[in-house]
Amino acid sequence: IAAVIIGGTAITGGVGSILRTLIGALIISVVRIGMTFMGINIFAHQAVFGLVLILAVALTIDRTKIPIIK
DSSP, rough: OHHHHTTTTTTTTTOHHHHHHHHHHHHHHHHHHHHHHHHHOOOHHHHHHHHHHHHHHHHHGGGGGSSOOO
């Protein structure tokens, strides 16, 4: 599910593709392998992965459909 979200499919019912999912999985793998080679703690792995996931969700939100309250 994380690869799909990081690949750019909106969790609110967006249309995805296999290519985007593969790109999301590649991003996850590269980040995790890179952090392992750098000797970063496993807890930091999870924190970075969580931040990347939150960022991906934030970028896929369609802000034009969110009502602005004044």
